[in-house]
Every structure is written in structure tokens, then in C-alpha cells.
Amino acid sequence: MTFTLDRFDLPAFIASTLSEDLSEAGDITSAAVIPADATFAGVMDTRDAVTVAGLPLAEAFFRALDPDVKIELLVRDGDSVPAGTDLIRLTGKARAMLTAERSALNTVQHLTGIATMTRQYVDRIAGTGATLLDTRKTIPGLRALEKYATRMGGATNHRMGLWDAAMIKDNHVAVAGSVGEAVRRAVAAGIERIIVEIDRIDQIEPALAAGATHLLLDNMEPATLRGAVMLVGGRVPTEASGGVRLDTIRAIADTGVTYISVGRLTQSAPAADIGLDFAST
Missing domain, CATH: 3.90.1170.20 (Quinolinate phosphoribosyl transferase, N-terminal domain)
Known part of the structure; x- marks a missing residue:
């Protein structure tokens, strides 16, 4: 074979x-x-x-x-x-x-x-329309194999590395000065896929206005997630991330997010x- x-x-x-x-x-x-x-x-x-x-x-x-x-x-x-x-x-x-x-x-x-x-x-999110994603939280040297295993389980691979999409997180924002400025710099660099971690609802519009193509809604409760999804209004895909467990993922999926990423698939x-x-x- x-x-x-x-x-x-x-x-x-x-x-x-x-x-x-x-x-x-x-x-x-x-x-x-x-x-x-x-x-x-x-x-x-x-x-x-x-x-x-x-x-x-x-x-x-x-x-x-x-x-x-x-x-x-x-x-x-x-x-x-x-x-x-x-x-x-x-x-x-x-x-x-x-x-x-x-x-x-x-x-x-x-x-x-x-x-x-x-x-x-x-299986827990079947019928909700949400797609399960894996993360880069893999054992060094085994990423290709571990992400293969998540595909065998029915998930979709997220970024394979630092090279295939920009992921602007809180530390990038802190150094750049603001969400909007960090996104503008990524756009200016010619990056097509720009994922932005959103910690607060008031970061959504500045991120979208600057050119974000995907919003990662980090550590938000389902009620907050639902409001964020409504505010985004389908302009870009949304992703729920942070602290997702088997007993909570269904409620998260029911908020209407496009994706849910789960680090524990490869971590734990x-x-x-x-x-x-x-x-x-």
C-alpha cells in the first residue's frame, strides 16, 4: 500500500x-x-x-x-x-x-x-452546520500525522503552519497597537487569508473594516457568540475557539458560528x- x-x-x-x-x-x-x-x-x-x-x-x-x-x-x-x-x-x-x-x-x-x-x-455537532477544525497544538514532528488523524475522525484541517494564513492574535495586536493596524499591515503585505482573534465585540468592526477575512471569536460564552455572529452578518466566516469541550460544543455550534476549533483533539x-x-x- x-x-x-x-x-x-x-x-x-x-x-x-x-x-x-x-x-x-x-x-x-x-x-x-x-x-x-x-x-x-x-x-x-x-x-x-x-x-x-x-x-x-x-x-x-x-x-x-x-x-x-x-x-x-x-x-x-x-x-x-x-x-x-x-x-x-x-x-x-x-x-x-x-x-x-x-x-x-x-x-x-x-x-x-x-x-x-x-x-x-x-458527532456531537451533527446537523448544526458548524465545521470542526483542529489546531497547531500538535506534538513537534508529528503535525502531518496528527492532522491526518483528525481528518480520519471527520474534522477539517485548519492552518498547517505559520505559512498558510495570517493569524493575528492578542500579542500581535499589542505590538501593532490595535486590531485595525495589525490587519492593515497584513493586507499591505499581500496576505490573502487574514484570521483575526477577537476578544471583545468592539473589535469586530475595526477588524472587518481593515480587511480581515475570518474572525476567531475567542473564549466567548454562547450568548456573546450569538451576538457576535449576528453582528458579523455573514460578511466573513466566524470561528469559536477556546475552552471547547465535548459537553459544551453543541451549545457553541447552535450559535451559528461557521467553525469551531478544538486544541484538545491533538493535545489531550x-x-x-x-x-x-x-x-x-
């Missing part, structure tokens, strides 16, 4: 992750305990109800150490499955499978955890309980 993501080097990720585990000495346990010609059949399964993400990466880990491994992906990334579901069936060289096991599981557990939490948030998602059980062939 070919797995590609923009701005993500899969071979380098696989190599560096395995190198972290193997160092110079390699897997001394498998080398000592497992005969070189031994084979194992194994099944990766989930003990939780999950939305799956990361299976092609698990496959890449096993193939990196045993190019001839036989792998059957039993579900696809993005599928929501009940506890007890088998995800991958594989047969290959025992040493290679055992050596790659932890790297493969760590990746699938982490990405599936993100996708699963994301799906819970997406627990790893899924996924294991790999082997049986001698």
Missing part, C-alpha cells in the same frame, strides 16, 4: 522511529530468544470502540523489517468499529514482527486515539487500547 501525505517523509519517519528503538545493538531480546527462521502469524485488534487511523503506517513498519511479510488490512482508516474488532492480520518473520511491534502499535494507538476523540466531537486525546497478539504458524 502506498501512503503519502503532504510535507511528510514516510521512509524517514519509519527509519528514525525504528532507529530510536534499535540503536546500534538492535533487538537483543528477539535475537537471543527467537530463531532466525521462525515465523509468526499475528492479529492487531482493538479493545476499545474506535475510529481507526494509522494502519498504513503500521504496515510500513512491518514491511521495513520484512519486505515479504503478508499483511491483510481488515478495516480502513476512518472506519468506526466496535471493541474486539480485528484490524490487521499478518504473517512474517518472527524477529521482524516482534521488533517492529512497538513502533507500529504506538503509532496506531496514538493516531486512532485522536481520530476517535475527533469523531465524538463531530488518550491512546486507544490496541494490541497485537501472535500465534505460532
